[in-house]
Amino acid sequence: MTVDEKRKLELKTMYQIVGIYCHDKHHTPKGKLCEDCEQVWQYAQHRIDVCPHMAHKTFCSVCKTHCYAPIYREKVREIMRYGGPRMMFVSPIQVIKHMYLEWKDRKQHTK
Numbered sequence: 882m883t884v885d886e887k888r889k890l891e892l893k894t895m896y897q898i899v900g901i902y903c904h905d906k907h908h909t910p911k912g913k914l915c916e917d918c919e920q921v922w923q924y925a926q927h928r929i930d931v932c933p934h935m936a937h938k939t940f941c942s943v944c945k946t947h948c949y950a951p952i953y954r955e956k957v958r959e960i961m962r963y964g965g966p967r968m969m970f971v972s973p974i975q976v977i978k979h980m981y982l983e984w985k986d987r988k989q990h991t992k
């Protein structure tokens with residue numbers, strides 16, 4: 882998997898999770914985000930775009946550098962906690978792929 886592909890998969894996963902969260906919690910129509918969630922999503926997008934570690938890690942969840950500003954970090958954590966498990970029902974293959982890559986990365990780093 883290339884760095885670009887990783888970045889794209891991370892973005893796609895993130896967007897879906899924010900979407901699930903916003904749809905359930907803020908009752909926004911599917912495919913839309915409310916103002917608050919849009920802001921979090923824009924921020925996350927930017928972080929993923931500029932992440933200097935993409936080349937040698939897989940996803941933000943395994944990263945040692947916590948590049949999110951505290952105010953967004955809390956929000957993202959809440960969104961992830963809610964939307965993460967629900968992703969299993971929306972696109973299980975994508976989640977499994979994500980988990981596998983994460984696991985591979987962790988194994989490499991602990992050697």
Ligand SMILES: [Zn+2]
Pocket residue numbers: 902903904907909914915916917918919
């Ligand atoms: Zn929302």
